[in-house]
Amino acid sequence: xxxxxxxxxxxxxxxxxxxxxxxxxxxxxxxxxxxxxxxxxxxxxxxxxxxxxxxxxxxxxxxxxxxxxxxxxxxxxxxxxxxxxxxxxxxxxxxxxxxxxxxxxxxxxxxxxxxxxxxxxxxxxxxxxxxxxxxxxxxxxxxxxxxxxx
Amino acid sequence: xxxxxxxxxxxxxxxxxxxxxxxxxxxxxxxxxxxxxxxxxxxxxxxxxxxxxxxxxxxxxxxxxxxxxxxxxxxxxxxxxxxxxxxxxxxxxxxxxxxxxxxxxxxxxxxxxxxxxxxxxxxxxxxxxxxxxxxxxxxxxxxxxxxxxxxxxxxxxxxxxxxxxxxxxxxxxxxxxxxxxxxxxxxxxxxxxxxxxxxxxxxxxxxxxxxxxxxxxxxxxxxxxxxxxxxxxxxxxxxxxxxxxxxxxxxxxxxxxxxxxxxxxxxxxxxxxxxxxxxxxxxxxxxxxxxxxxxxxxxxxxxxxxxxxxxxxxxxxxxxxxxxxxxxxxxxxxxxxxxxxxxxxxxxxxxxxxxxxxxxxxxxxxxxxxxxxxxxxxxxxxxxxxxxxxxxxxxxxxxxxxxxxxxxxxxxxxxxxxxxxxxxxxxxxxxxxxxxxxxxxxxxxxxxxxxxxxxxxxxxxxxxxxxxxxxxxxxxxxxxxxxxxxxxxxxxxxxxxxxxxxxxxxxxxxxxxxxxxxxxxxxxxxxxxxxxxxxxxxxxxxxxxxxxxxxxxxxxxxxxxxxxxxxxxxxxxxxxxxxxxxxxxxxxxxxxxxxxxxxxxxxxxxxxxxxxxxxxxxxxxxxxxxxxxxxxxxxxxxxxxxxxxxxxxxxxxxxxxxxxx
Numbered sequence: 001x002x003x004x005x006x007x008x009x010x011x012x013x014x015x016x017x018x019x020x021x022x023x024x025x026x027x028x029x030x031x032x033x034x035x036x037x038x039x040x041x042x043x044x045x046x047x048x049x050x051x052x053x054x055x056x057x058x059x060x061x062x063x064x065x066x067x068x069x070x071x072x073x074x075x076x077x078x079x080x081x082x083x084x085x086x087x088x089x090x091x092x093x094x095x096x097x098x099x100x101x102x103x104x105x106x107x108x109x110x111x112x113x114x115x116x117x118x119x120x121x122x123x124x125x126x127x128x129x130x131x132x133x134x135x136x137x138x139x140x141x142x143x144x145x146x147x148x149x150x
Numbered sequence: 151x152x153x154x155x156x157x158x159x160x161x162x163x164x165x166x167x168x169x170x171x172x173x174x175x176x177x178x179x180x181x182x183x184x185x186x187x188x189x190x191x192x193x194x195x196x197x198x199x200x201x202x203x204x205x206x207x208x209x210x211x212x213x214x215x216x217x218x219x220x221x222x223x224x225x226x227x228x229x230x231x232x233x234x235x236x237x238x239x240x241x242x243x244x245x246x247x248x249x250x251x252x253x254x255x256x257x258x259x260x261x262x263x264x265x266x267x268x269x270x271x272x273x274x275x276x277x278x279x280x281x282x283x284x285x286x287x288x289x290x291x292x293x294x295x296x297x298x299x300x301x302x303x304x305x306x307x308x309x310x311x312x313x314x315x316x317x318x319x320x321x322x323x324x325x326x327x328x329x330x331x332x333x334x335x336x337x338x339x340x341x342x343x344x345x346x347x348x349x350x351x352x353x354x355x356x357x358x359x360x361x362x363x364x365x366x367x368x369x370x371x372x373x374x375x376x377x378x379x380x381x382x383x384x385x386x387x388x389x390x391x392x393x394x395x396x397x398x399x400x401x402x403x404x405x406x407x408x409x410x411x412x413x414x415x416x417x418x419x420x421x422x423x424x425x426x427x428x429x430x431x432x433x434x435x436x437x438x439x440x441x442x443x444x445x446x447x448x449x450x451x452x453x454x455x456x457x458x459x460x461x462x463x464x465x466x467x468x469x470x471x472x473x474x475x476x477x478x479x480x481x482x483x484x485x486x487x488x489x490x491x492x493x494x495x496x497x498x499x500x501x502x503x504x505x506x507x508x509x510x511x512x513x514x515x516x517x518x519x520x521x522x523x524x525x526x527x528x529x530x531x532x533x534x535x536x537x538x539x540x541x542x543x544x545x546x547x548x549x550x551x552x553x554x555x556x557x558x559x560x561x562x563x564x565x566x567x568x569x570x571x572x573x574x575x576x577x578x579x580x581x582x583x584x585x586x587x588x589x590x591x592x593x594x595x596x597x598x599x600x601x602x603x604x605x606x607x608x609x610x611x612x613x614x615x616x617x618x619x620x621x622x623x624x625x626x627x628x629x630x631x632x633x634x635x636x637x638x639x640x641x642x643x644x645x646x647x648x649x650x651x652x653x654x655x656x657x658x659x660x661x662x663x664x665x666x667x668x669x670x671x672x673x674x675x676x677x678x679x680x681x682x683x684x685x686x687x688x689x690x691x692x693x694x695x696x697x698x699x700x701x702x703x704x705x706x707x708x709x710x711x712x713x714x715x716x717x718x719x720x721x722x723x724x725x726x727x728x729x730x731x732x733x734x735x736x737x738x739x740x741x742x743x744x745x746x747x748x749x750x751x752x753x754x755x756x757x758x759x760x761x762x763x764x765x766x767x768x769x770x771x772x773x774x775x776x777x778x779x780x781x782x783x784x785x786x787x788x789x790x791x792x793x794x795x796x797x798x799x800x801x802x803x804x805x806x807x808x809x810x811x
Contacts, residue, residue, distance in 0.1 A: 009494045013503065017510040017547070024543040025514055032539040033521070036532035055534055067754070069675035070762050089673045090384070090753045090764045093734040104536075129532050 034104060038133035039076055039083040042107065056083065056112050057102040057130040065097055076101060076112070080137045087114040100130040153218050156206025157297035160247075163199035163254070164287040166192050170280035174273035178345075186273035190261045193276050196283065197258035204238075204251045207296050211238050217303035220244060220296045226309035226730045228701040236320035237310045242444065242460070243296035245323055249440070250286050252324075252331040256360075257283065260335070267356065274342035275335075282334055285467045293460045309730035312702065318378035326371030326398055330436035332364020333405055337433035340426045341475055344482040349422040354415035357429070359789060361412060365405045366785035372398050373778040384723075384736035384751040386671060386766040388774070391540040396519045397439030400512050404432035407508035410501045418498055418563060419489035423479075424505070426486070430479060434472040435512070441468050442519070496566040500558030507551040514543045552608050552659065555652060556615020560622065574622060578614035585610040598667055605663030613656035620649050647788025654780025661773030664746075670767040677760040685767035687748055688712045689721075694752070694761055702728040704737070707752035707761060711741070723752045747771045 036055040061082050064075035072091060075082040085103055095101065095117060105114035170192035177185025207220070211234050216222040224241045225234060233240075239248040257279040264272050290296070313319070339357050343349045375398070380388040389395060408428040414421045441464040492498040518535045525533045556578065560571035572579075586607035593602060621627070623645065624637040670685040681690040692708040704724040711718045721739035728735065741748040746769040753762035 003488065003491065006491060006494075009499075010502065013494075013506050017506045018513075021510045021514050021543065021547060024546055025517060028539045028542045029521070032542060033533045033535050036534060067756050067762075069756050069758055069760070070673050090736075090751060090762055093736055104534075132532075 036102075036129045038078045038137070039081040040078055040133075040137060042112075043081045043083060051106065053104065053106055055102055055104045055129075056085065056114075057100070058083075058133060059130070060095070060097050060099055060101050062097050076103065078133050078137045083112055084110070085112045085114050087117055089117075091117055102130065152206050152209050153215070153297045153299065156203040156210075157295065159199045159203040159206070160287060160291060160297075163196050163203065163250075164284065164291065166196045166199060167280045167283040167287060170196060171277050171284055173277075175277040178270045178273045178277075183269065186269050189273045189276035189280075192280070193254075193257045193261045196280070197254040200247075200251050200254040204247055207244060207247060208235065208238050210297075211235065214307065215303075216305075216307050217299055217301070218296075219298045219300040222300050222304050222307045224310050225307040226701065227306055228730070229310060229315070230700055232317065232320060233310055233315045236314070239323045240310050240314045240319075243290070243294045245327070246286065246290045246294055247296055248324060249327050249331060250283060250290065252327050253279070253283055253286065253334060256331055256335055260338075264356075268352075271339070271342050271346060271353070274345050275338040278338040278341045279334060282338070282471070285471065289460075289463050289467065293463050306730070309701070309728070311731065312726065312728040312733050312735045313382060315728075316378060316382055318374055318382070322371055322374045322378060324371075325367050325374060329364050329366075329368025329371050329398075329405075330401060330439065332360060332367055333401060333408075333429075333433040333436050335360040335364065336408060336429040337475070340429035341478065344426060344478050347482060347485050349415065349426060349486055351416050351419055354412045354425070358409070358412045358416060361405060361408055361429075361432075362785055362789050365402070365409055366782055366789065368398070368402050368405060369778065369782050369785065372402060373775065373782075377775060380771070381738050381740055382735070384738045384764070386669065386738075386749055386751075386764070386768060388665075388771070391518075391537045393519050394443050396515050396540075397442045400515050400519075401432050401435040401439060403508050403512035403515070404428060404435050407505045407512075408432050410508075411505050414498050414501050415489075418492065420492060420498060421502065421505075422489055423483040423486050426483065427479060428505070428509070430472070430475045431509075431512075434468075434475070435516075437464075437468050437471055438516075441465060490564075492563070493565040495561065495568045497558060497561045497563045499566070500554050500561055503554050504551060504558065507547055507554075511544055511547045511551075514547065515540065518543065549604075549608065552612050552655075555655075556612050556618070559616070559619040559648065559652075574618055575615055578611055578618055581614055582607040582611040593668070602663055602667035605667070606660060609656045609660035609663065611656075612659065613653055616649055616652040616656065643791040644788045647784045647786075647791070650784030650787060651781045652784075654777045654782075654784055656777070657773050657780060658777030661770040661775075661777055664770035665768050665774065668769045671764070672766075673762070673764045675756040675758055675760040676763045677758075680760070682763070682765060684765045685746075686713055687718060687765075687767060689750060689763070689765050691761065691763065697724070699726065701730065702726045702735075705752070707750075707763070709739070709750050711748060711750075719748065721748070721750045723750045725752055725754070742772050744772065745769060 034053050034055050036057060039056065039058050042054075042056065056076055058076040058078040061075040061077045064073075064082070066073045070088055070090075072087045072089075073084065074087075074097075075084050077083075085105075086108075087103065087105075102118040103112065103114040104116040104118065105112055107113075170189060173192075174186050174189035177183070177188065207218075209215075210218045210221045211225055212231075214221065214225060214227050214234070216225075220241065220243050224244070225237045229237065237244070239245040257276060260267075260272065260276055260279065267275075336357050339353065339360075343353055372395075375395070376388045379390070380386075408425065411421050411425045411428055415425050441461065444460060444464055518539050521535050522533050525531060556575060557568070557571050560566075560574055561568070586603045589603040589606045620638075623641060624634040626634045629637075672682055672684045674682060676682055676689075676691045678691055678693060681688050683689070688711065690710045690712075692710050694705055694707045697704050697706045704726040706722050706724045709721040709723075711721055719741045721741060723739040724737040726735045726737060727733075736751055736753075739750045746767055749766035749768055751764040753764065756762050
């Protein structure tokens, strides 16, 4: 086997792997990525949300959390609009009213059906997307809203 | 006072590292032995100074010196001693100091163990190692000084994030960093070899044990983090393809590829420039991981509050380190001598296949991890890339790799006999197909996911394939049995290492497949006395009591669990409320059996007077931990091979004065 042949083999192997990966990535990017929206974007129907798996982020509205058995209802707000969310399951430890939250699920009849409520590891942490959507709607209160209130 | 000594020692270390980064390099260029020789003493001094600094911070934590801002923000007098110590690296500044300490210790290890190294290579490698130290010392001194004072000192500290107050997480960061920083050795030696323009077997023999050590630490660190997420977060899962997890997984993939290609360099003197590229990539991905975790550019469920200004600094460091090395690579790699030839179907060929798939896999993980950043920058909307993406992209790429893993070790170097190798794997193939069919039937045809049968068959194939290779080496069934046993005893440890590691991966794949495919879960509001059955286990909630811990209050549920009418276990999950910082955490109760984990979580009181409970049955989870442990032990066994220790890097026939840039 000559040097050139070996190099050719190397290149073909590489191309095959990269090609397979590219095909997998492209098909996955079409189906498997999840878009993030604020309540305003969803409620003013600026975005197509039907049937798609999406993420909804904002603040948990004060006084909106209702627990019935293992089902939790609350509203996610960005100050301008509040969208009702229903979730069945155990909430993450740091889920609190007035705090930032990111949920993942699908839009139902005017209600967001969440299959996941994402936890955070740190009470001072605000998801970047939530911070930006709050800034956009003019309800941003600084880096750590809960510290400002102290 | 002690804090100031720590701070001062860091500044001195910066000066020493600056000398170490420049003088030996110039010495190596000009062939000046005394300038090159400076690398040794400076690396010792640097290590000593950094360790003094680390000890000073440790002292501040142990004595709860709240006049040090870092301690005041992250510690508390009520905290158990273990977490006072672990608290040193449970925060940004301290974890950076730990990173630098490990870097300095690794650098000193080169001086300590590298007596046989050619002086030019050693001087250059130590200089490159010092350049990394300089970068990180500048970072810590200018943006994240752990010794900043607080005046007046507060009466008590703010405490450590309770999620981090856990024995699993106490040792997770140091192990992870030992892995990340361990790859800096391969990196420094790769850069030194590029400057020198020579890569040979001696180089690979020196780099391999360090890469292996780093790989062992990184594997341990990732597994510990995953185990922690499994029992501490109470979600019943163990891997979420979260950016922070990916950040540690990408260097692992590149490092695994590097381990295998370094073997080819050592044994066959081939794939040299590819190996150099992998060495640069493995450490580059470690740096990238640090950047992703520390800068907060990507939303992660594991994220902690971060400071964007620091991100810019690490990004700069990243650009200089990776950009500079790739530039050097582009300039120098073509001048590396091309080594031994091999046929596509050979041991080298299969190792190359492993490398290509590993590298492609790491590439797709990188793409998925960074895609949200690209999409945001290009105004394609805010997206998150989660488990569905990685599962449908990464896992298919690993299937051919696992298939080839059983074949590769049976091929001979240079020119292999694929038909012969496959013929020897007949038994393994037959049994794997049987396993696939059995799995399919047992899970009730299409009731379970279709890939479960494939996953179990792959695990069986790899396990039996690895055993086949062991049987081949000992010529089992072809020579008398006693002779096979004595051959078994004479196998080199590196062979045992490979067998254990590959078999460990097989066990891991079985555990991963089963726990993902056949997990049962039930979430409900459960009243006292009520019974819920999950996967044949009946959980009766007996009572919920308040208990007091050293720095928390907890409500503790008591479940009586029975299976088929027989008592199985009493399980007591807790929901804790820590006092400082005031934060709730979930403590799952887990009963592990060989076939699966019974897992119970208790939540808040619900409006109907019950408690929200989450009950799981996770099959074969312990196989994953056991498989990982086999991989780690395999790495350690291979590391203890005498070839790695005895007279490793010697370059016979190369006169010392041939060193030139």
